[in-house]
Amino acid sequence: MPAPGYVFRDGGATPPAEENPDSEFRKRINEASKPITATDKAPLGQNTSTSHQLATGAGDHEVLGSAQKAGRENHTTNLGWQANAVGVGTLVGGLPNEDLWTLVRRFNKQMYHVKAIPEAPPGGLDLNIAEEDDFSPDKLRANIERLYMTVIVGFIAFGKHIARLRSWREPRRTAGFAAIYFLAWIFDFIVPTILATLIVLITVPRSRDILFPPAPIALVNHKTGGVQKPKAGVLGSTDSVTGAPEKYKGEAVEQEASNLVNGIASVAISSAAGRHDQSNPDDEGGSKTLDSGMPDPTKIATSAADASSAAQGGTPEKAHDKTKQPMEAAVWAKMRPAMHAIGDISDGWERLANALSPTPPFEQNKRLQLGAIFVPLLLLSLFVKSQWVVKGTTFFTGFAFFSDPLMQRGIALLNEKIPDWPKYLEIRNTLLKGVPTNAQLTVTLLRIGEANRAPLPPPPKSQQPPPDKPADDVDKHAITDGGLDATQSEIEDAITVDQPSGEEAAEGEDQKKKKGGFGAKLMSAFKHTTAGGVETKLATDSARAALGSHHAKEKLGVLPSRDEMKQKPVEGPVEFKGRYNGRKGAVYVDSKVSPAKGHRPASPCVYFTTHLDGDEGVESMPREPDWAVSIPDIIEIKKIGGLGWKGKIVVGWATSREVKDGIEIVTKDGKKYRAMALSERDELFNRLVAMGQQVWESY
CATH class of the missing domain: 2.30.29.30 (Pleckstrin-homology domain (PH domain)/Phosphotyrosine-binding domain (PTB))
Structure with missing residues (x-):
């Protein structure tokens, strides 16, 4: 990669463009521009991370994007911030812009509060979630959405691959799997065969498409394994469960995740309301005038339950129900560890995905280290008898069950000698050390732009609805060649939107022309009245700001014209x-x-x-x-x-x-x-x- 233009970590400047690239001055600048990083051999107290080193030239930069080629100008390079993705070349080498903007868009939803820490974490990558991070419904919502977009969608895709195999609609592939399985069963090689298959899938990326030919998730029926009409009526996206159309890559699955949260009862009511401190600019005033007159949406569920209990002759008042307050407190207290558990699961899934399919500039051979872990297990499985495995498993199960006093003493000793010993056992600091989550990957990509004084432009936006047509990246020939049991005409019928009949079209037009009833008119009147109240409140803020109110001043301009x-x-x-x-x-x-x-x-x-x-x-x-x-x-x-x-x-x-x-x-x-x-x-x-x-x- 070319030398960074102005690197903020050392204050060094790249020499002029005509400078000999092999000169001693250039070499000194290149060395000075690379910050010390927390590597495997480096102490944990260093104040920079692996992400900083990758952003300033280390790692895989064989293919350069426009952000990596910049940095020779004496000003910030604009790579297309106002272009809205029109005519913008590849920004980071090895990563399509659509994937980059998907990462940034999800990063914007996930990150809203960061603090600097004095030393690099054990894994070498920063931007981990803090242990003392407090619970809020909005954070829970974000974590559930991320869990859906990563883990749940991944399991749905895996389940549909299994359905395709079991259906025998792809006879050659299913016959091959069945033959290998029963041959392994006959010779008592089931475990070695499974481990060998895992090693191949991990270390040889091409084998994944051969053994499990890809197909759009929404196009495969989870019961029959055959082709189905997507739930959205058209295959407008290939990575979503419904196949809904999207304006930009990744938006459909993001909207699915949001709608999933909106449909969850009880706790999701709080999550959908978006209650979180980051949305509250002050604790002493300001927006409290507008907030104070509004009912709390988080009380809707409990109020409805109390009303139902009263209608059936119950006594929901606190004077009669002594369990209400402690149970509510217990539920909300457990939400914090539950939220962290969801976040840890999503982090682990993202790290595993980034280890199997790494993105430059991160290390491309991490999957080989991951596959090497299974090699000793494969060798042991060739000689160890199944009876020994059963004996060993039952022994350690009994030992763990009956040795609690001994285990507690051992844990107490570890806590005394190595207070943070659990951190060194976490998967992010052992098997997946140095492998980023999507957030850590995104901040590294952002740092690449900043190191070259070429900030990455924001994701594109559009005010137009997504078109009701198949996605541009749907390859019908690849789907049929991959073995999916369907002709091209059947796939064409499944992925295209159905045109409404004459009667349905006429009925739709009548519905559009039909005016709302009394309820709709009442709601419209209430909406207009509320809008007028909002405008009045903001006008009052302007008057209060003119008189010197600090809280009112912070509200000026928050609502665009x-x-x-x-x-x-x-x-x-x-x-x-x-x-x-x-x-x-x-x-x-x-x-x-x-x-x-x-x-x-x-x-x-x-x-x-x-x-x-x-x-x-x-x-x-x-x-x-x-x-x-x-x-x-x-x-x-x-x-x-x-x-x-x-x-x-x-x-x-x-x-x-x-x-x-x-x-x-x-x-x-x-x-x-x-x-x-x-x-x-x-x-x-x-x-x-x-x-x-x-x-x-x-x-």
Whole structure:
């Protein structure tokens, strides 16, 4: 990979383009630009991670994208932030832009609060979930959605592969599996055969498509193993269970995950309401006026249960029911470990997937190490008799059951000698050490762009609904050649949308023309009244802000106007328009390398100013910025909401407008800086997380 242009971790600059690439100066700069990383032989106390080293040149960079080729200019390179994916070349070598934007889009939903930690984790990769991370319904929702998109969809796909094998609709493949299985059974080689197959599947990627030919999940019937019409009526996506159309790759399965959470009862009611501290910009005022008048959606389930009990002659009052409060407290207390367990399962699945199918610049041969683990087991299975396995299993089961006092003493001794010993036994620090989760992969890709002063552009957006047509990546010939028991005409009928008959079309037109009844009119009137109340509240905030109210100032500009929503220009990568203390301005990200001067911090830095000139350099500002923070001084970054969580529900329903949110930065000396009403809040957050050498932990 070419030498980074301005690397923020050392302040070194790449020499001019005409400099001899083999010169001694160039070599010194290249060596200086690579930060010390926590490798297998390095101590755990180092302040950089493997992710930082990969971003600055280590790892697999044989194929270079536009972000890796940049870095020779004396300013930030715009790789197409305003292009909305039109005409944007491959950004990171070895990874299609569609996959990159899918990772970034899911990263934006998963990450909203990070803190710097003093040392690299044992696995060498940062951005792990903090142990003391508190529970909230919104976090639970995000974890359930991630569990669906990774584990549940993976098991559904595996189940449909099994259905295809059992159905004998692909006779040659099923006959081959059956012949090998029964031959192994005859010669008592079942376990060695299974282990050998696992080793081949892990170490030889091509074998996976040969043994299990891919097919769109929604196209395979889970009972018969044959072709079915997707539940969405058209095969608009290949990686979703319903086959629903999508505007961009990965959106269909994301919407499925969201709808799954919305359909879960009890706890999902709290999750769907989106209650979380990151949506509450202050605890003392501000949006409390709007929130205080709204009922709490999290009480709907318990209130309905109490009403049902009362209707049947029960006594749900607290005076009669002494178990209500302790049971509710016990349920909510257990939600935190349950949420962490769901997150750990998703993390493990993502690491396993990234080990089997690695993404550059991460190591491509990790699967060989993973497959090597099964080789000793394969050799042992050739000589160890099944009776010995049964004897050993039953012995260790009995020992674990009856040796609790001995085990407790051993655990106490370990806790005394090695307090953090469980961390060294976690799969992320043993079998899958150095293998990233999708979030860790994403932050590494973002760091590649920042190391070359070429921030990755945000995922594209579209206000148009997805088209009702088959996905562009559906290859009918590949599906039939892969062995799926269906002709091309049958597949064509299954993947295309059915045209409605004349009667159905006429009925649909009548439904569109048909006006709503009394209930619809009443709801519409209530919606318009609520929208008027929201506008009145925001107008009141403007008046209070003019009188000096700090909380009211933070609400200014959070609700975009209709004209602004229509235009909705994409901002960045240097300038992000927003407000500070109610004043219009912009947050600028200065990626140049320069020393501190007066009250202006050393660059790279982030600062807010009301002087908008598009120039990122803080040293060229004609007047002092409202606030400025050097990137190395940041220890915490948090996304905050423009309104409280209940206020967001009201505004979103009544006005159909997106609320602009904000960001909070905490420095080493404990100072906090905020910028509100940011349209591209997620993009600014990603830039700040990826720029410095901080080792982050997710909260």
